[in-house]
Amino acid sequence: MPLISKCTGSALRNAATSLKAGNLVAFPTETVYGLGADATNAKAVARIYDAKGRPTDHPLIVHISSIDHLDKWAKNIPDYAIKLALNFWPGPMTLILPRTHLAENFITGGQDCVGIRVPAHRVALDLLKEFEVQGGHGVAAPSANRFGKVSPTCVNDVIEELSSFLAFSDLILDGGSSEVGIESTIINCTQSTPVILRPGSITTEMLKKLLGMKIEVFSNNNDIKINTSGLMESHYAPKAKVYIFGSPLVGDGFIALGKIATPKGAIRLISPLNTEEYAKNLYKGLRLADTMKLSRVIVIPPVGKGLAIAINDRLRKCAFKK
Numbered sequence: 001m002p003l004i005s006k007c008t009g010s011a012l013r014n015a016a017t018s019l020k021a022g023n024l025v026a027f028p029t030e031t032v033y034g035l036g037a038d039a040t041n042a043k044a045v046a047r048i049y050d051a052k053g054r055p056t057d058h059p060l061i062v063h064i065s066s067i068d069h070l071d072k073w074a075k076n077i078p079d080y081a082i083k084l085a086l087n088f089w090p091g092p093m094t095l096i097l098p099r100t101h102l103a104e105n106f107i108t109g110g111q112d113c114v115g116i117r118v119p120a121h122r123v124a125l126d127l128l129k130e131f132e133v134q135g136g137h138g139v140a141a142p143s144a145n146r147f148g149k150v151s152p153t154c155v156n157d158v159i160e161e162l163s164s165f166l167a168f169s170d171l172i173l174d175g176g177s178s179e180v181g182i183e184s185t186i187i188n189c190t191q192s193t194p195v196i197l198r199p200g201s202i203t204t205e206m207l208k209k210l211l212g213m214k215i216e217v218f219s220n221n222n223d224i225k226i227n228t229s230g231l232m233e234s235h236y237a238p239k240a241k242v243y244i245f246g247s248p249l250v251g252d253g254f255i256a257l258g259k260i261a262t263p264k265g266a267i268r269l270i271s272p273l274n275t276e277e278y279a280k281n282l283y284k285g286l287r288l289a290d291t292m293k294l295s296r297v298i299v300i301p302p303v304g305k306g307l308a309i310a311i312n313d314r315l316r317k318c319a320f321k322k
C-alpha cells in the first residue's frame, strides 16, 4: 500500500483514478484522516468495513467538494441546513439529511438519511474535485482507524492502524497533521429542529448565533432512532485505561492543559496551551501512551463551553468503565 508523501496535482489525479477503480485511498482532512472509497461502489465500500473491522449497520459520511453536489445525495433539505452548509463548508461539520436514491443502504446502514461533509483540507478538496471531474459523485470515508479505536491525526497513525488491513493497490496520502484533531460536528437535519449528534469544533454557540433558533443536543433520552457509532458509550479508546480526574501513580500517563503541573512520578503526554491545542493533540497523547506501553492515563479535561464540550465528549467515551 504505497504512501504518497507529495500530494501534487498529478499524484491526486492518480489517487482519484484509483478510487474510481474501486481501491481505497486514506487521505488527510482538517479533523482526522479518513479511509476513502467510491461511495457508489458497493464492493469498494465493503472493503472499508473489512479494513476497519466495523459493523456494516454503522453508516458512512459521504465527502463532496462543494455544496453544489449536495442535491445528488440529499433531498427535502431544510432551509436551516442550507444556511449551515453555506456558512461552515468547507469545514468540520457533517449534515445528516434525507437521502436520494444515490445514497444506497450500504452507505446509510439501511437508514433513510445520509451524512454529508465538505472537508477543508487542501489535499482532501483537490482529491474530491478530481474524483468528480473523473465522473465520481462522492467519497465515503470514516476515520482511518480500526473500529472503536483512536482516530488518526497524521499519516504515521494511519499506517499504524491500517497497514496490515490494506491492499497493495490502495493508497495513503500524507497531508501533515490534522489542524482540528477531533472529528466533525454531526448535525441531524431531518427534523424541524437541528440536533447535534456528535459535538465538534463547530459548536452549539456557533450554530445558535448563525441560525437564531433552538438547537438540541443528543442525549440518550432523545427520541431519535439514528445509528451513530460516535454515540456509542465506548469509542475512541487507546489500549491504556483512561481515567478522568484522579491522582496518577508513578509511571501513569498524564494529560492536562500546560498550566496544570505534572504530578510527581507521572509521565506528561501533552501540554496544550489552550482548548484548540488540546483538541489538536489529544489523540496524539493517547497514542503516545500506547507506544510507551503505559497501562493507565489520567486526564484532566478542559472546562467550559465550545470546543471543551467536544473534548469532554470524546474523553467520556474513551474513559475506562469498570
Ligand code: TXA
Binding pocket: 029, 031, 032, 033, 034, 035, 058, 059, 060, 061, 094, 096, 108, 111, 113, 114, 115, 117, 119, 141, 142, 143, 144, 182, 183, 184, 186, 226, 227, 228, 229, 230, 231
Ligand atoms: O471528521 C469526520 O467526520 C471524519 C472525517 C474523515 O471526515 N469522519 C468520521 O467518520 O469521523 P466516522 O465514520 O468515523 O464517524 C462518522 C459518524 C459515525 O458515528 C456514523 O455512525 C455517523 O457519523 N453517521 C454517518 N452517516 C450517518 C447517518 N446517515 N445517520 C446517522 N449517523 C451517521
Ligand code: MG
Binding pocket: 142, 143, 151
Ligand atoms: Mg470514527
